[in-house]
Amino acid sequence: MTNITPTVRVERRIRQLRDADPHIAKAVETVSRIAGKHEDPIRIRNVYVRRDTPSPSGSDRKQPNREDRPPATRLVTPRGSLLRFSLLTLLEAQTQTPAGDRPKNRRNLLSSGGSDLGWLDLLPSITRVNKPDNRFSSVRPEEKMLNQLQSSIDNLASPQNELLRLAPRHGRQKHAGFELLHEGGRRATGDNVPYTVPRAGDGDTFDIPITLFTNGWVYALTESELAFLLVCAYQQSRKGPDGWFRMTGDERIHYHGLGPDAFDRHQFLSSMGLLEVEPHLSRGAGGQVFKYKSPDPSTGGRRSKKGLIPHALKFLASGFEKPAVHTVLDALE
Template sequence: MTFQDLLRRLVILNIKTRNQLQARVARLRNLEPTIERATRTLANLKTNSPSEIRIRSGFVYQADAPPIDPSDRRAPAPIHRPPATRLISPTGSSLRLYLLALYEAHLHARPGQRPSNRRPVISYDAPGHGWVDLLAPRSNLTTGGPTNVAMSTADKKKRRIVSALKALAKDDIQLVHLPNQGKRVDTYEHFQLLHEAGLQAHADPVPYTIPSRRDDHFTLPAALFLNGWIHVLEDSELAFLMMLIHWREMTQTFQVKIPSDIRVLHYGIGKETYEAHRLLTRFGLVELEADPNRRSDGTVVNHKDADWNPLHQFRITASGLENPAVEMAIKGIQKELRGVIEVLRLADLS
């Protein structure tokens, strides 16, 4: 491949990245009132909410590595990933809804208890009391493609919740039980959470209980939910952040260094999701200490000649989640965008 070919590929990649970043900024600005409303509704559920919630490790980490070769650094097939990375979707809401449901469960149940779910999917008579009010959409629900049927914003919100619940209740996921499944009405009402590890091999689904200190778990700060980050972060960014938190707590290390085979085989995070660290650092949630022998995408310089694989080090910024999500995300994306535009300018000059 010639230098001109490489330059052309670089330009195309950066144009695509520029367009994606610009679209994300526009989307966040458009959805800011909706995100603020959903965040405020969640915060008002209970005044003495916990400072953190416990999530069992099986949600993000599988102890037994699948029998595959991680050398190509691609994410394993979904069947070989833990639930958190199996749920990653650029447009879906399953991962965010499940995390929100775990947080909501911690508000009214104690360790060892099975939380009840009396919250309706949508409440037409009492807005603010349904699951649709706790989950901000990924895009503007008042616009969209042409349709033959007029649909209210509330019904569009409900459709997204239903779609997420369908995904969570799949036989190969089993993170949610639908007690009314098969009924013609209220099919998705009173859904029940299942164990965070999801599908149990050769066993019935395990009901969810609030983890105790004795359970193998990691903790997510309540600020992730109460400052709007749960609505602002993409699924890949949520999965990457949970991986860092879990590994830090499991290894009791301040600087997080995760070998690539563990990242791929045990967390199910391949090259594409690994790239989430770029914007997480821009958002002020993560600090990166890059190894000079490793490129930004995780590949190693002179890999064939290296006797060992240098690792990026990450440090989770303690106060990062305490900042308002939309404001910090827009600022971070704009910083990244300026860098991408500068690359395009230099490429044009060449």
């Protein structure tokens, strides 16, 4: 296997984001039309990002098994778009349906033309180009996009996730009219229940700014970065908009399902104004620990006898008011 250096990885991301920029702009225009005059934040139930009980798997160096993570981190894959599409279904439901009601999915997968907007219009119309000898190379780009959309719907509706329910139809028609289910996803016993739009003030929810969608952040960030920001938004909701929060390793791993790679993105996200980071004196800016000692069991692993404390973080909703693609490119370059 060829090792990819961080420099090569960054250069590739810059190139891909530049190529995607005009396609993301079209998707953002669609999202903005769907959102209309809706300026309220999008409310997400806590169970989307946090387990009620600690996961039975996972360690300091390894994420819990996928089935042991909450939906937001379970959906993250290196080249996938499941978390992105899941978030877009929540945006669509909340901008089209009154709080407390169950959304009715009347949106077609494909636009019927004119001003009609289909689900496919919410996705940037860019796909990887196959090599000339690839047996799928003759497939048209719009057909590839539709195949990817249907695959995302199938995955979200799978028994492992249960975030959508397919319509009782056959073949490709089963994807049209899918039903949105509770964002807690797969339950330990019984089927998942239909989704209802959360009400303002519900105690089991947290907010994300609608500008995460209307300024293109949902497309410009990686899914790992999106998952980490969702967790930070949840943590911030527990402290209030002006408070700081600290996330212990145990909570990050066993309750949120975040691995070390995702958490390490806090510096990059901070450089774009999406987070504020206050390193603890026992740590360097990159998170390394000076004179580390093993955690003291009497504190549940929260701090060592040397006073090891995690960074203090703050989720900045105002940071999402900037255009995403240009901001991410500036930070990468």
